[in-house]
Amino acid sequence: MRLNQLLLLLATFLVISGCDKYTAEKQPNIVIIFLDDSGYSDFTPFGQQHFKTPNVQQLAKEGVVFKNFYVPQAVCSASRSALISGCYPGRTKVFGAHGPNGRGLETNFPTIGEVFQKAGYKTAIFGKWHCGDQPETRPHNRGFDESCGLMYSNDMWKHHPENPDYWGQWPIHFWENGQVVIEELEASHQKMLTQWYTEHAVNFINKNNEKPFLIYLPHSMPHVPLFCSKAFDGKSGKGLYADVMLELDWSVGEINKALKQNKLDKNTIVIFSSDNGPWISYGNHAGTTPFREAKGTTFDGGTRSATIIKYPAALKGNTQSEKALMSIDILPTLCHVSGVPLPNSVIDGKNVWDIILGKANATNPHEYYAFTNNKNFEAVLSGDGKWKLHLPHSYRTMTALEGRDGMPGKYDYSAEIGLSLFDMVNDPYETINVIDAHPEIASTLISLAEQHKKKFFSEN
Template identity: 30%
Template sequence: MMKKTMIAALCSGLLLTGACPVQAQPTKPNIVFILMDNLGYGEPGVYGGGITRGAPTPNVDQLASEGLRLTNFNVEAQCTPSRSAIMTGRFAIRSGTHSVPIDGGMEGLTQWEVTLPEVLSQAGYRTALFGKWHLGSNQGRLPNDQGFDEWYGIPRTSDEAFYPDDPQALANHVPLMYVMAGKKGSKSQNVKPYSLEARRQIDTEITQRTIQFMQQSVKEGKPFYAYVPFTQVHFPSLPSPAFAGKSGHGDFADSVMEMDYHVGELLKEIDRLKVRDNTLVIFTSDNGPDDNWPWQGSAGPWRGYYFTHMEGSLRTPFIIRWPGNVPAGRVSNEIVHEVDTFTTLARIGGGNIPQDRPIDGVDQTDFFLGKTPNSARNGFPIYVADRLEGVKWKEWKMVFYEEQRNWWSPPVKLGTPKAFDLITDPKEEYPQSGLRTTWIARPLIGEAARFVGSLKKYPPIAAGTPDPYLPPVQK
């Protein structure tokens, strides 16, 4: 005690001369949003995967024990719409981002959309993205044009890593995707082609750059928002040399182990920087698993893969930790949708939510903090591309198209919708019928009808709309 008192007195004296630097601690929480790519519900150990999938995930499992784990967290069915929903708090059908762009052109978010980093920047946060963007490839629609102070990563997706190593693609002069970097106020620059070798290394680079960003933010005494959309385990699921062969179960399991390691590195750095108690961490995925062998993922107890309306496409892992605020060890099956993260994080960060457009995300702060056992949401519409394929409400689900376990078969619209009780029938195998369950049609169809009515009042932005975009004047 005497030694501590002497040190404190010495430092107090040095403060008067400016020789003992003290960094002001931000009152707003830091936010680290970790988004995995095509990580199915059934991959982390705490969700039933881990060693049963040949890839233990101790860091993700530990994170779950320290916060809230959701079993009914829902996302959009594809990469681009999910990332759009997270960035804007709006279902992607509204923003012209309802599908993964495959034909080039003016894809991604218009400048009119207000993104979470824009909201948090105005609230005093340093903001950065390290990883996969997938919301625009053109200058003007890259992360540094949409609210991020800096970014490093890929503008589109990892399957383009095949191109630089494909003689036919090269012979036909297929444009290559580059790893890029940029800062707010300047154009983004190409760093290197996104080859298969670069694909193996990029998540290590993402981790290192995120750590450097956190270090600099803490040094400056400013709250930070680090959006970390890793590229694993999207195909080709190729591990770095440090993890190749580590699981003994192939590249995919190696990649899952590497994913868990990188998450652990970020969490260790948060502890090393001594900002654990003032840092909110989210771990989740953009959509359900891929169905391409040998990179086929697991949806755990659900059926179906991404690009479908099946639960295996819509439900992903979701963990949130904020020591002293989010109760540790809690598990909930309440419905939450990824659009809610925009509204919730904007409130927690002290940002202003746009009032001139429909925001679909609801504020889940009280639910996440354990002040209420119930989610602020009862249901949501299910879009696959630009098709309304279903709707969820409480434990019920109604679908308007035939089931698809994968995205290779064309969608077939049903003559009569099917309804499922997801508690008694989690695999969506036994449609409800009979007079005793006809009552469910009213709330389910009402949920869908309200959203469709909103689209009529606020017409969605067409995919490919150039900037500047201005919405129609409301009558």
């Protein structure tokens, strides 16, 4: 009898000692993986069949796939600033893509790093910042304990395919913790970016496995110019873009593995998404999307991003959601789940945790989501994601001159769309204008659009 009791106590000890360092009652760790210009269909869970992405597929098996996740503007700086501040571009006035020495996100808009750092989290960013390239707007002064990477896009350099003389005025630095460690980025460095960012993230997890942390991992790839390390060069057999995606898939696997090895994965929220849709003018160096148009437009090909959220402590894995969400909701939702106070400043995002949980009666707290293209306010989506209204606007679309092997093709900037309503349930590709068939819905969305314009663009 005593032997059996002893064995039972021993078994209980082994079970307890093997449990994660954190439980669901404690603050979760957070990892946000944000790709650059990735197409909606670039990974297996979202339709890609040309090459295998097993680590993203595994993340989907362990998490929830969100099929209707949006960004408010399909361009680098605007999209990233919206994610880390919880604010629309119309509020922050961060539109488009900021170049070298760009001001970026003003310091009166707290970043996710500042919010969580203030609450006691260890914070880090490894990757492309693109939210300000002046001393006070760089990441080491915006709430991140550790940082490394580029201040802006990797094509803003002396080897730009169209404007080398212009971009060559500013060498791209590689920064680490507020210091320039590589004075001028060369091709040999670009090949290592994905690996360097990943290694820094894994090391950060290993060092901070006893306290809550937040990692923001905004990769430079697959934004052109495309580069991958030697280990992935030619690995896909499907071209350079596929090789780059395989390395990004490897990166996801390394993060997932580090969390599991440190017994942190059950109490870590992992968010996987992209800043916008593919840059299709680059042809075979761009990703794919089934939706209309792509990056740089307010159609879903630009603003709908393939997204996975994993949090085993609370979310059932291997599930999908059709609910509409937007990146501005990430900050307030993470604050809610983590018990971290919201910033004192006004933000536009809302807590959508009940929707992420998949609660049967959960409704989106937003009446609508708004979309801009640079400084132009162009579209709104109903909060339930069922209807999308485009205000009259011009947009760019591809001509027959598609890019090839790193050289961009030519856009046609003369395309126009009039006032249009789309049924996003039956016509997610925005092909049939049903405004005459649903005047009441159109009227409601027009009114919401007018309110948004008055609130954010009244000075224009």
